[in-house]
Amino acid sequence: MNAHPLLETINAPADLRRLSRAELKLLAHELRDFVLQSVSRTGGHLSSNLGTVELTIALHAVFDTPHDRLVWDVGHQTYPHKILTGRRERMGSLRQLGGISGFPRRDESEYDTFGTAHSSTSISAALGMALAAQLKGENRHAVAIIGDGAMTAGMAFEALNNAGVPHAGIPANMLVVLNDNDMSISPPVGALNKYLARLMSGKFYAAAREGAKSVLKNAPPLLELARRLEEHAKGMVIPGTIFEEFGFNYVGPIDGHDLDALIPTLENLRDKKGPQFLHVVTKKGYGYKLAEADPIAYHGPGKFDPALGLVKPATPPKPTFTQVFGQWLCDMAAADPRLVGITPAMREGSGMVEFHQRFPQRYFDVGIAEQHAVTFGAGLACEGLKPVVAIYSTFLQRGYDQLIHDVALQNLPVVFALDRAGLVGADGATHAGAYDIAFLRCIPNVSLLAPADEDECRTALTTAFRQQHPVAVRYPRGAGVGKPVQPGFAEWPWGKGEVRRRGQRIAILAFGTLLYPALEVGERLDATVANMRFIKPLDTALVAELARTHDAIVTVEEGCLPGGAGAAVMEALQAAGLDTPVLALGLPDEFIEHGDPAKLLALVGLDAAGIEQAVLKRFGPKPALVAPVQAAVNE
């Protein structure tokens, strides 16, 4: 039986613009079911997408997309948009190798006007588009759709600050839609959230409802009703929201699941000049009871049966590196009262739920504010506390200047627990932790450690914590080889790697979890394998010793080749006057797409087979070297 007959007639937004309001409501019903069924088969972001079904339909119904520009913030809520813009049949390939992305991509569809995945960029981008249209004399609308979580970031406010005043006397014709579901991934934090909650509650919301009733008594036609309701509510009860202070015309809050409210309000705003702001209230997980009840669990689930929901696996899986970090954090916090933990809105993803429960005074969720997280940590460190900033490698990119200027320059003892280092899989290039080695090892005072397994992760964290300067520990998404983690607080000798296998001819220097495939290759080729542990300070004595005693060096890392650990080894050899040939293996100088992490590693030649092949190709099976030149390319 066809469960989505109306949806199947929609191959582009123009198709839905022909539907009546009643049909659009039916479409919303089918679309929500389609999203649920589809995500249950592929995994992906669910709660946010269930919450944006009506908003997506309304936006495409009112605006002339793709001529008008919709810019989705983060973009994890764009599955309804993808389905309505010609990608319904490709949803089965979502986030898989060769399939469509889980985020908007300009190269995927003309309806995806701006690539996103890191949050809080939408207002800036939409403002750019709006002003470009005005400068070029084009008549088009630009709409930014941003969540209440993403709205907390500095970047969003930088953009509001810019957009709210006319440029050269001309106001920006743009619309910001605030999709307020009172949730980030975790419950939202901060003063803005409290402010939005106040807008929604008490005197204000009651007055808005009264306004609605009085308009209803006169029973005008539906479109007029909604328009008058919106005008009425705005005029009567909102003397000046913060958004109006920024120069926007604020409207709302309105029910983001009610097409009868959304469509006329959007039509009204579409025809207004200058910066417009629409506050829409939605429910994360809307329409799927389990997700409504637990939007955190359904924020980004794997595959599941919609009838049963998420079920715990019968046998507990191997602990992830994130869990190892979370356990270490609690243990170290119990041992050292100076420890404080900081997360920029990633409590669950960074493994800090238990720490939050047990040490609420020492837990800081600062919102989606990576720059602030880093400098806030610096401030805490100035006063003798020991901050641990738990942050995904990709999101530390946001706090780079803060890391250099506020932490490293002052040599403050901040620990960076860099989760999701290396390829992350389904989220793809936007989330890959590909650059941290390159961008950290060039900063004076900063050290960088790369544990090879779960047990080493705990040791590396302790080693980092005991230093008096900034240290980052990088570890990947998911589980490693499953090495049992020893309790206690073992430490590494500072700056020392270890030789794990003595062989001949070739020495493989492994940085991080690729030690294990390197060991397999070592066995097969009878090569020496070193677990380097420290990217910075590099164990230059070990590097030199291995270079002197082997015909060739191979470096292996799950990070970008330019500027990476392999490059550090080559620099060390050059400084020591050694010309031992080096084959550096790592992530090539290109963005790696989404897909299964193991498949991706194989694709870039960083599984055991790929490493072996590259070594044989470069140095041949026996015994002489083919080409005594240094290379930093992934062959």
Ligand SMILES: Cc1ncc(C[n+]2csc(CCOP(=O)(O)OP(=O)(O)O)c2C)c(N)n1
């Ligand atoms: C710069 C950055 N930091 C963190 C994240 C991780 N992240 C993705 S979605 C999200 C919550 C966003 O909340 P909101 O904007 O309210 O959207 P909702 O999930 O509620 O739909 C976070 C923290 C990110 N994508 N980008």
Ligand SMILES: CC(=O)[C@@H](O)[C@H](O)COP(=O)(O)O
């Ligand atoms: C959209 C976003 O940034 C997060 O939801 C991210 O997808 C989470 O990634 P993890 O699943 O690795 O925590």
Ligand SMILES: [Mg+2]
């Ligand atoms: Mg939200």
